[in-house]
Amino acid sequence: MRGNLAFDIAHMLAGTLVLVSFMQLYQDRLYALLNIYALHALVLAASVAWQAFIQDAPHLYLTAMIALVFKAIIIPVALHRIIVKLGIHREIETVVGVGPAMLLGMGLVALAMVVMLRVTAEADPLAREDLAFALSVVLLGLLMMVTRRNAVSQVIGFMSLENGLVLAATGAKGMPLVVEISVAFSVLIAFIVIGIFLFRIRERFDTVDVQALDRFRGERR
Amino acid sequence: MIDALTGVLLIPAVAAALLAALPGYRLTARLNVLAAFLSFATAVSLFIVEPQSGPYLLVDDLNKVFIVLTTFVGFTTAMFSASYIGHEIEIGRLTPTFVRFYHAMYQTLMFALSLALVANNIGLMWVAIEIATLTTVLMVGIYRTHEALEAAWKYFILGSVGIALALFGTILVYMAARPVIGEGLYAMVWTVLVTKAAKFDPALLNVAFVFLLLGYGTKVGLAPLHAWLPDAHAEGPTPISAVLSGLLLNVALYALLRFKILLALNPAAIAPGPLMVTMGLISCVFAAFMLYRRRDIKRMFAYSSIEHMGIIVFAFGMGGPLANFAGLLHMTMHSLTKSAIFYAVGHISQVKGTQKIADMSGLTVTNPVLGWGLVLGVIAIAGLPPLGIFMSEFLVVSSTFAREPWLVIILVFGILVGLGGLFLRLNTIAFGEPRGPTAPAQASYVPMFAHLAIVFTAGVYLPPALVAGFENVARLLG
Numbered sequence: 001m002r003g004n005l006a007f008d009i010a011h012m013l014a015g016t017l018v019l020v021s022f023m024q025l026y027q028d029r030l031y032a033l034l035n036i037y038a039l040h041a042l043v044l045a046a047s048v049a050w051q052a053f054i055q056d057a058p059h060l061y062l063t064a065m066i067a068l069v070f071k072a073i074i075i076p077v078a079l080h081r082i083i084v085k086l087g088i089h090r091e092i093e094t095v096v097g098v099g100p101a102m103l104l105g106m107g108l109v110a111l112a113m114v115v116m117l118r119v120t121a122e123a124d125p126l127a128r129e130d131l132a133f134a135l136s137v138v139l140l141g142l143l144m145m146v147t148r149r150n151a152v153s154q155v156i157g158f159m160s161l162e163n164g165l166v167l168a169a170t171g172a173k174g175m176p177l178v179v180e181i182s183v184a185f186s187v188l189i190a191f192i193v194i195g196i197f198l199f200r201i202r203e204r205f206d207t208v209d210v211q212a213l214d215r216f217r218g219e220r221r
Numbered sequence: 222m223i224d225a226l227t228g229v230l231l232i233p234a235v236a237a238a239l240l241a242a243l244p245g246y247r248l249t250a251r252l253n254v255l256a257a258f259l260s261f262a263t264a265v266s267l268f269i270v271e272p273q274s275g276p277y278l279l280v281d282d283l284n285k286v287f288i289v290l291t292t293f294v295g296f297t298t299a300m301f302s303a304s305y306i307g308h309e310i311e312i313g314r315l316t317p318t319f320v321r322f323y324h325a326m327y328q329t330l331m332f333a334l335s336l337a338l339v340a341n342n343i344g345l346m347w348v349a350i351e352i353a354t355l356t357t358v359l360m361v362g363i364y365r366t367h368e369a370l371e372a373a374w375k376y377f378i379l380g381s382v383g384i385a386l387a388l389f390g391t392i393l394v395y396m397a398a399r400p401v402i403g404e405g406l407y408a409m410v411w412t413v414l415v416t417k418a419a420k421f422d423p424a425l426l427n428v429a430f431v432f433l434l435l436g437y438g439t440k441v442g443l444a445p446l447h448a449w450l451p452d453a454h455a456e457g458p459t460p461i462s463a464v465l466s467g468l469l470l471n472v473a474l475y476a477l478l479r480f481k482i483l484l485a486l487n488p489a490a491i492a493p494g495p496l497m498v499t500m501g502l503i504s505c506v507f508a509a510f511m512l513y514r515r516r517d518i519k520r521m522f523a524y525s526s527i528e529h530m531g532i533i534v535f536a537f538g539m540g541g542p543l544a545n546f547a548g549l550l551h552m553t554m555h556s557l558t559k560s561a562i563f564y565a566v567g568h569i570s571q572v573k574g575t576q577k578i579a580d581m582s583g584l585t586v587t588n589p590v591l592g593w594g595l596v597l598g599v600i601a602i603a604g605l606p607p608l609g610i611f612m613s614e615f616l617v618v619s620s621t622f623a624r625e626p627w628l629v630i631i632l633v634f635g636i637l638v639g640l641g642g643l644f645l646r647l648n649t650i651a652f653g654e655p656r657g658p659t660a661p662a663q664a665s666y667v668p669m670f671a672h673l674a675i676v677f678t679a680g681v682y683l684p685p686a687l688v689a690g691f692e693n694v695a696r697l698l699g
Contacts, residue, residue: 118424119425138389151374158378168389169392172396175408176342176405177409187355188381191355
C-alpha cells in the first residue's frame with residue numbers, strides 16, 4: 001500500500017512539472033514567466049524531496065534544498081532585479097505563436113513518452129515514468145530556448161531544461177554524484193545570470209542594443 | 222599519497238589559485254609556462270611509472286596518449302601566450318586585471334581537460350567537460366567587444382545545451398548499468414562498466430548513445446551542431462583559439478570514444494560506427510565548402526578544424542585497428558599543426574592589427590618568418606606530402622577504401638575541396654600585394670616551428686615505439 005502511494009505522489013509531482021513547463025510556453029510577459037519558473041523550481045524541490053524520502057537517500061534533501069533556495073528564490077529575485085534595471089519588463093515576445101508552440105510541445109511530450117517507455121520496458125515503473133517525464137521537461141525547455149529571442153527567457157528555458165535533468169538524475173535510484181551535479185549546474189546558472197547582468201545582453205543582439213543606447217545618452221566616454 | 226596521476230590535476234589547480242592571487246604580468250606569464258611544463262613532465266612520467274587507478278581516477282593506454290598530447294600543446298601554447306599577451310597589454314587591449322584572470326582561467330582549463338581525461342567516473346567526466354566549457358566561455362568573451370560577447374553567448378547557450386544532453390545520456394547509461402552492477406558508485410565507474418557492458422539493456426544504451434553523440438558532438442564541433450565554433454575561435458584571444466582547436470575538441474571526442482567502446486561491447490546494441498561516419502562526412506564536406514568566401518583568417522581556420530574533426534570522427538566511426546590508428550595519428554597531427562597555425566595567425570593579426578584576410582596580403586614580403594611559417598602550416602594542414610597530415614589522411618583513406626569505397630570518395634572529395642579553399646586564401650595572404658604595417662613582429666617563433674618540425678618528422682619517419690603505442694590504443698578502441 002505504501003509503495004503504491006509513494007509511486008502515485010512521485011508520479012503526480014513529476015507530471016506537475018511537465019504541466020508547469022507547458023505553462024511557461026505561453027507566457028508572453030517576463031514577470032509572469034519568472035513567476036512560473038519559480039513555481040517550476042518549487043515543484044522540482046518537492047519532487048526531489050519526495051524521492052529522497054521514498055529512496056531513503058538523505059543526500060537528496062541537499063539537492064532539494066538547492067532547488068528550493070537557489071532556484072526558486074535567489075535566481076528569480078536576481079532576474080527580477082535585472083529585468084527592472086534593464087527596463088524590459090513590459091516586453092512581449094514570442095517568435096512562434098502560442099498555438100503552434102503548444103502543439104509542438106505536445107508533440108515533443110508524445111515523442112518523449114514513446115521513446116522512453118518503449119526502451120525502458122524492463123526497468124522499474126517509477127524510474128521509467130520519471131525518465132519519460134524528465135525527457136519531456138528537457139525537450140520543452142529546448143523548445144522554449146528556440147522559440148524565444150530575449151536572453152532572459154532563453155535562460156529561463158535553459159533552467160527549466162536543467163530542472164528536467166535533475167528530475168531524471170534523482171529518479172535514477174542510487175545514482176552517485178547527484179548532489180555534485182546539481183551544484184555544478186547551479187554554478188553554471190549563476191554564471192549565466194551574472195553574464196546577463198555584467199554584459200547586459202539584452203535582446204538576442206538583433207533588436208535594441210543597450211550599449212548603443214548608453215553611447216547615445218553619452219554615458220560611455 | 223601524491224602520484225603522477227594526482228600531480229597532473231594538482232599542478233594546474235594550484236597554479237590557477239596562485240595566478241589568480243599574484244600581480245604582475247611578467248611573473249605570472251612565466252609561472253603559467255612553468256606550471257604547464259611541470260604538467261607535461263608529470264604526464265610523460267605516466268609512461269614510466271603507471272599509478273594505481275581508483276574508482277574516480279584512471280590511467281590506461283588510451284588516455285595516456287591524450288594526456289601527453291594535451292599537456293604538451295598546453296605547454297607550448299603557454300609559451301606562445303606569454304608573448305601574445307605581452308603585446309596585448311602594450312597596445313592596451315587587455316588590462317592587468319584581465320590578464321591575471323586570463324592566466325588563472327588558462328590553468329583552470331588545463332585542470333578541467335586533464336580531469337576529463339583521467340576521470341574513471343562518467344559523472345565526473347561530465348563535470349570536468351562542463352568546467353572546461355565555462356572557462357572557455359569566459360575567455361572567449363574576455364575582450365568584451367560586442368562581437369566577442371555575442372560569440373561567448375552563442376557558445377555558452379549551444380555548449381550548455383550540448384552538455385545538458387550529454388548529462389541525460391550519462392544518466393541513461395547509469396540506468397542501463399544499474400540492474401547489472403547494482404546501485405551506487407560502481408554503476409558509473411568506467412572500468413566496471415566495461416566488464417559488464419555485454420549484459421546491459423541494449424535499448425537504453427542506444428538511446429543513451431544518441432544523446433551522448435549529440436551532446437559531446439556539439440563540443441567536438443560536428444555539423445550541424447558546430448554553429449558556436451567559428452565565432453568562438455574568431456573572437457577570443459588567439460591562444461584560446463589554439464587550445465580550443467587543439468585540445469578541447471579532442472577531449473570531447475575522447476568522451477565520445479569511451480562510450481563508443483561501451484556500445485561496441487554490447488552485441489545487441491546498435492553499431493555506433495555508421496552514426497559517427499555520417500556526422501563525420503557531413504562535417505568534412507560542409508566545412509570544406511565553407512572555407513571559400515571566408516574573410517576572417519581565424520574563422521577560416523576554425524572551419525578547417527571542423528573539417529578535420531569530421532575526418533577524425535569518420536576514421537573512428539569506420540573502426541578496426543587500421544582506421545583507428547589512422548584516426549589517432551590524424552588527431553595528433555591536427556592538434557599540433559592547427560595550434561602551430563594559430564600561433565602564426567596570432568602574431569600576424571597583431572602585426573597587421575586586423576584579422577581580415579584582405580588587409581594582410583603579401584606576408585612573405587612584409588614579415589618573412591611569419592609568412593613562410595604560415596605557408597608551411599597551411600601546406601601541412603591541407604595534407605600535402607611529406608608532412609604528417611598527408612601521412613595520416615593517406616592512412617585514413619587507404620585503410621577504409623577497401624571496405625566502403627563510396628564513402629571514401631566523398632571524404633576525398635571533401636579533403637580536395639578544402640585544399641582548394643585553403644590555397645586560394647593562402648595565395649592572397651602570403652604572396653599578394655604587400656599591404657598594411659611592416660613592423661617586425663616581437664614573436665617567439667619557438668612553439669610554432671617546434672610543432673611544425675614534429676609534424677614534418679612524423680611525415681617522414683614515425684618512431685617504432687610510437688607506432689606500437691598507437692597500435693595498442695587502436696586495438697583498445699575496437
